[in-house]
Amino acid sequence: MPGNDTIAAAVAEAWEHTKKVSGGENADYIPALASVDPDLFGISIVTVDGHVFNEGDSTVEFAIESISKVFTMALAMEEIGAKAFREKVGTDPTGLPFNSVMALALHGGKPMSALVNAGAMSSTSLIPARDADERWRKILAAQSAFAGRTISLSDEVNSSEQTTNFHNRGIAWLLYSGGFIYSDPMEACDIYTRQCSTMITTEDLATMGATLANGGINPVTGDRVVSSENVPHILAEMTMEGLYEASGDWAYTVGLPGKSGVGGGIFCVAPGLLSIAAFSPRLDQFGNSVRAQAAITQIAQELKLNLYLGTGGPRAATQFGASSGITNEVLVSTPH
Ligand code: GLN
Numbered sequence: 099m100p101g102n103d104t105i106a107a108a109v110a111e112a113w114e115h116t117k118k119v120s121g122g123e124n125a126d127y128i129p130a131l132a133s134v135d136p137d138l139f140g141i142s143i144v145t146v147d148g149h150v151f152n153e154g155d156s157t158v159e160f161a162i163e164s165i166s167k168v169f170t171m172a173l174a175m176e177e178i179g180a181k182a183f184r185e186k187v188g189t190d191p192t193g194l195p196f197n198s199v200m201a202l203a204l205h206g207g208k209p210m211s212a213l214v215n216a217g218a219m220s221s222t223s224l225i226p227a228r229d230a231d232e233r234w235r236k237i238l239a240a241q242s243a244f245a246g247r248t249i250s251l252s253d254e255v256n257s258s259e260q261t262t263n264f265h266n267r268g269i270a271w272l273l274y275s276g277g278f279i280y281s282d283p284m285e286a287c288d289i290y291t292r293q294c295s296t297m298i299t300t301e302d303l304a305t306m307g308a309t310l311a312n313g314g315i316n317p318v319t320g321d322r323v324v325s326s327e328n329v330p331h332i333l334a335e336m337t338m339e340g341l342y343e344a345s346g347d348w349a350y351t352v353g354l355p356g357k358s359g360v361g362g363g364i365f366c367v368a369p370g371l372l373s374i375a376a377f378s379p380r381l382d383q384f385g386n387s388v389r390a391q392a393a394i395t396q397i398a399q400e401l402k403l404n405l406y407l408g409t410g411g412p413r414a415a416t417q418f419g420a421s422s423g424i425t426n427e428v429l430v431s432t433p434h
Contacts, residue, residue, distance in 0.1 A: 163359030207276020307373025353404030
């Protein structure tokens, strides 16, 4: 594990250096996101020992958007098992945009990945619940357990998305016709839209990532949030599809599983060590924050976190999954 001073210096330097990066545009197909101050910029790191490092606008809340797909995927895997999840949703990259209809057509209607819109709605629909309200409460509880605090819905973002999500509604009906949605399709689209409209800070996001870095135990609360066997599946999926068509380039340059959202957030996970989260609203053509990518890349390279460095990186002196060992509660049970 890099020392605390080294991490703090890397975060401060990355913020200073990459705040000059100004390319890209706010998402404008969701009206509430178009009006967010494009210059906001925050970075946080949370380590598996529970140390927190913040820089810039790290207390500003932003819409979680597609980053929510990771936590709903985790919940669905816990509830139905990783094997069934793989059969019902798929666990491969699509190589196409996050809202691609062509990706469905090419794969017999199967979403392929829980990290594209189709697979996310499919995952949402898989969570066992008596009704839509219970399903939504489980998803919100999972986000909160990962973040270690109560996460809330933004009514403004939600109503902005609910009144403009015609493309996603079309995808939900295509999933229904192909047999890959497991509840009422419009209900799945509605809950998916809500799960994208919750508000988080970079500190929340880095805590969520640190829970995955820590084998499924939230290092700040000590709660087990997801079973350790499912963590590698989640991180593998993030590697393949986390930044959509840019996922391959991200693996090539950064070498850490990551996930982006059109709200401008990105987080990545250095297993056994820490998570880096950054937020800035301007996006590239794939829907990934330009500045957040630059900041995380700089920090990951400075701290030599690339997974594929093997014994050359900080993992040389660290045991995988090192944690406080404190486990208070299993929030998402595995009945198999
Ligand atoms: N809610 C957004 C959508 O469905 C999420 C997309 C994203 O963050 N990539 O389009």
